[in-house]
Amino acid sequence: MQIRNRIYNNTLYIVLSGELDEHSAQAVRITLDELFDLNGFNQVIIDLSELDFMDSTGIGVLIGRYKKLKSKNTPIFICNPSSHAEKIFKMTGLYEIMPKIS
Amino acid sequence: MNVVNEMTIKFKALSINESFARSTVAAFCVQLNPTIDEINDIKTAVSEAVTNCVVHAYPKKDGDITINVKITPTSAIISVEDNGVGIANFEKARQPFFTTKPEEERSGMGFTVMETFMDKVTLLKNENNKGVIVQMEKKFNGIAS
Numbered sequence: 001m002q003i004r005n006r007i008y009n010n011t012l013y014i015v016l017s018g019e020l021d022e023h024s025a026q027a028v029r030i031t032l033d034e035l036f037d038l039n040g041f042n043q044v045i046i047d048l049s050e051l052d053f054m055d056s057t058g059i060g061v062l063i064g065r066y067k068k069l070k071s072k073n074t075p076i077f078i079c080n081p082s083s084h085a086e087k088i089f090k091m092t093g094l095y096e097i098m099p100k101i102s
Numbered sequence: 103m104n105v106v107n108e109m110t111i112k113f114k115a116l117s118i119n120e121s122f123a124r125s126t127v128a129a130f131c132v133q134l135n136p137t138i139d140e141i142n143d144i145k146t147a148v149s150e151a152v153t154n155c156v157v158h159a160y161p162k163k164d165g166d167i168t169i170n171v172k173i174t175p176t177s178a179i180i181s182v183e184d185n186g187v188g189i190a191n192f193e194k195a196r197q198p199f200f201t202t203k204p205e206e207e208r209s210g211m212g213f214t215v216m217e218t219f220m221d222k223v224t225l226l227k228n229e230n231n232k233g234v235i236v237q238m239e240k241k242f243n244g245i246a247s
Contacts, residue, residue, distance in 0.1 A: 055149040061207060
């Protein structure tokens with residue numbers, strides 16, 4: 001799993017690349033939480049266009065990050081999910097807390 | 103049951119083996135001429151079952167996972183088995199958002215994902231009455247070639 005980021009127009013963009021499962025979950029949690037400590041943004045967009053695989057462990061990771069950002073009143077959005085990731089998001093209701101944007 | 107092909111793999115219950123397990127099972131099921139979506143369904147369901155074993159079955163992290171796949175002309179039957187601590191309440195474990203480890207940011211959606219992506223999911227105790235077998239069936243339109 002690789003994670004890239006940049007801050008532009010008060011938005012923290014994060015690209016998750018690779019496979020998000022139990023094996024990669026902890027490193028993703030730590031890296032994202034470090035990025036959330038950066039300054040200069042008031043919303044977060046997670047780009048999943050390069051995510052090759054995700055299971056419900058990934059949902060747990062994303063909900064955990066939502067809770068961290070909620071305490072700072074920072075909204076988080078999802079973009080470019082695969083049709084498969086989308087299936088899991090719709091099933092679990094993730095879009096209700098982390099809306100999809102195009 | 104008309105089993106035309108079968109394979110079994112056994113490996114340590116380590117998270118690093120999840121990718122190996124789901125990819126291997128998916129590759130074996132290619133003989134059923136699945137769509138890309140169907141392959142992804144199988145990969146995800148296997149990943150959920152294996153994750154359950156890795157996270158819950160062995161508190162001492164010292165066990166094995168065995169996966170058996172049977173191919174029939176119209177289906178794949180995938181059994182994921184451990185010899186761990188077992189599941190106290192099968193019915194509860196299958197409820198959406200139920201987890202015994204909320205402090206670890208677990209979504210509790212593993213069995214729901216399996217049930218959504220596969221046609222049939224059965225939870226069994228294994229022969230020694232120790233551990234769990236998750237048996238999942240996926241039906242296909244194509245006939246195995």
